[in-house]
Amino acid sequence: MxxxxxxxxxxxxxxxxxxxxxxxxxxxxxxxxxxxxxxxxxxxxxxxxxxxxxxxxxxxxxxxxxxxxxxxxxxxxxxxxxxxxxxxxxxxxxxxxxxxxxxxxxxxxxxxxxxxxxxxxRYYAALDALRAEVAGLGAVGTVVTEFYKAPRFGGFREEMDHVLLVDMAIHAFDAARSVIGAEPVSVYCDEHNPSWSWYRGAANAHAVFTFSGGERYVYTGSWCAPGLETSWNGSWRVSAERGSATWDGAGRVAVETATGLREREIAGAPKExxxxxxxxxxxxxxxxxxxxxAARRNVHSLAMVEAAVISAETGxxxxxxxxxxxxxxxxxxxxxxxxxxxxxxxxxxxxxxxxxxxxxxxx
Ligand SMILES: NC(=O)c1ccc[n+]([C@@H]2O[C@H](COP(=O)([O-])OP(=O)(O)OC[C@H]3O[C@@H](n4cnc5c(N)ncnc54)[C@H](O)[C@@H]3O)[C@@H](O)[C@H]2O)c1
Structure with missing residues (x-):
């Protein structure tokens, strides 16, 4: 039902x-x-x-x-x-x-x-491919998501507080947990609203999370960023012990290690x-x-949002x-x-x- x-x-x-x-x-x-x-x-x-x-x-x-x-x-x-x-x-x-x-x-x-x-x-064949590449790169140092878009929704989003963090960032935060394979420990987040923003609340946010293995997750995003927009999943970079991997948030996954560069275009799965x-x-x-x-595990993703909001409010x-x-x-x-x-x-x-x-x- x-x-x-x-x-x-x-x-x-x-x-x-x-x-x-x-x-x-x-x-x-x-x-x-x-x-x-x-x-x-x-x-x-x-x-x-x-x-x-x-x-x-x-x-x-x-x-x-x-x-x-x-x-x-x-x-x-x-x-x-x-x-x-x-x-x-x-x-x-x-x-x-x-x-x-x-x-x-x-x-x-x-x-x-x-x-x-x-x-x-968190369900894309290309994200599965990124996770598989990361598993072969040794210890993860830093994961970065760049999310830059300029949607004009109208309605409640243009009026709400912390619009990017509360309405959108949870998707990237949740996917980051699955890419790093660890849990977040702390965050520092800076929010601002550019002069041309059509949102009342902060449309830009930049957060640095520390994860349990010492990894850092850096999220930088804007919802009033016209030009060169990223995918709705954002653009991803993983910097690890034996190399780096990127995902454009659509189908392109690249990995470079000492043995060379490999770029692939991943077809979408029938179910994503x-x-x-x-x-x-x-x-x-x-x-x-x-x-x-599962609800008890997912709470970490929601807690990332709540912690980022508290950090942005308190500095x-x-x-x-x-x-x-x-x-x-x-x-x-x-x-x-x-x-x-x-x-x-x-x-x-x-x-x-x-x-x-x-x-x-x-x-
Ligand atoms: N996964 C995604 O990419 C994605 C995209 C959009 C929305 N969402 C999520 O989907 C959910 C719904 O969003 P939406 O945009 O469809 O909202 P909506 O306001 O368009 O629809 C919500 C519906 O729920 C009904 N409703 C509210 N309270 C109810 C209750 N107690 N019992 C029965 N019906 C009730 C309302 O009458 C309304 O028809 C939200 O949690 C939203 O965050 C997820």
Whole structure:
């Protein structure tokens, strides 16, 4: 069953319809007319429509839920689905705050059901190729992402605070964890808004993260940078012990070591982005494996955003542990379910949750 039939919900409807291992049985939206129109526009019939997660799931006999609602609704929708015994695949970001992301991760643990956060920009054949090249280069020193684009969205993005960090950077931050194969420890971030910016909040951000193996991840980006724009994935460079690798964010991956330079154009896989995320969710449900985007592991990506925002606001370096500690305390304070609270109280640190390159996924 899918919850949320807005802009991204429409993309998910098409993706589920194209996935032979999944069948859509229900569609929930606060606005049932929005749900009906989205189904009609996609040419999908025979799907139960309603506004209540528990009721539609039970009536439709759903086995799993895909949550494509707005971030502020994720905690409510996800915990309701988990309480009904259903595993959930939820759009990024997990929640607006690390505290709420922790609460729903603990709820998933309490109910013994998978909650996976879909970070669609870690699923590209070319990014797989970059990760494979990096594995052969020895210790990683520095990873750099340059993200320079000039979209004119109109609407809420042009009014929000920290627009680049909060609305976009999580994609690159999450992919960086998968490229480095370690977890972030601290960040210093500088934000500014150029004089010609059409955004109210800072459209430019430059962050330096330290990772657990001493690696540095440097993100530099702008959302008001006309000319020579990068791909939506940004341009990547990995500087490592035995050589360097680059990815243009589209299909081109290059690596240079002592044995020479190799450049390849990688064809897209049949399943990338949300289609590949859905495939990983289904494969993990079948095998009982934990996906790389399992809620408790994904929290590191959201914490990178929260830490970068705090750094930009205070002008100081921020430790990720500090973000987790504050978020855990807030999660315990605000969580009404005693069993979920008990799990949160056992989580003194998230540092023990390892990140690794994704399982090979059939695409
Ligand atoms: N992966 C990507 O590249 C990507 C791109 C765009 C959006 N997104 C994410 O997808 C999610 C949805 O974004 P969108 O642009 O489709 O938003 P949207 O506002 O267009 O649609 C959200 C829909 O959810 C419904 N909704 C809200 N609260 C609900 C609730 N409690 N129960 C049921 N329905 C509810 C709304 O009525 C609306 O129809 C967000 O988390 C967003 O960050 C991801």
């Amino acid at each position: 899918q919850v949320g039939a807005g802009g991204m919900g429409r993309a998910w409807l098409r993706t589920v319809a194209a996935e032979p291992d999944a069948e859509l049985v229900g569609l929930v939206d606060l606005d049932v007319d929005v749900a009906r129109t989205a189904l009609a526009d996609a040419g999908i019939e025979g799907v139960l429509v309603g506004a209540n997660v528990t009721e539609v799931a039970a009536a439709a006999g759903a086995d799993a839920v895909i949550d494509v609602t707005v971030p502020a609704a994720h905690l409510t929708v996800n915990t309701e689905a988990l309480a009904a015994g259903l595993p959930v695949l939820c759009e990024k970001p997990a929640a607006p705050t690390v505290a709420d992301a922790l609460r729903q991760a603990a709820a998933a643990e309490m109910h013994g059901r998978l909650l996976m956060i879909s970070q669609s920009r 982005e949300i289609a590949a995320s859905l495939a990983e969710f289904l494969a993990c449900l079948r095998a009982g494996d934990e996906p790389t985007g 100081r370096s921020v430790m990720l542990d500090e973000v987790f500690e504050t978020a855990l305390a807030r999660a315990v304070d605000t969580e009404p379910d005693a069993s979920v609270r008990a799990i949160l109280q056992q989580w003194t640190t998230l540092g023990g949750v390892p990140e690794s390159t994704p399982h090979p996924i059939e695409r």
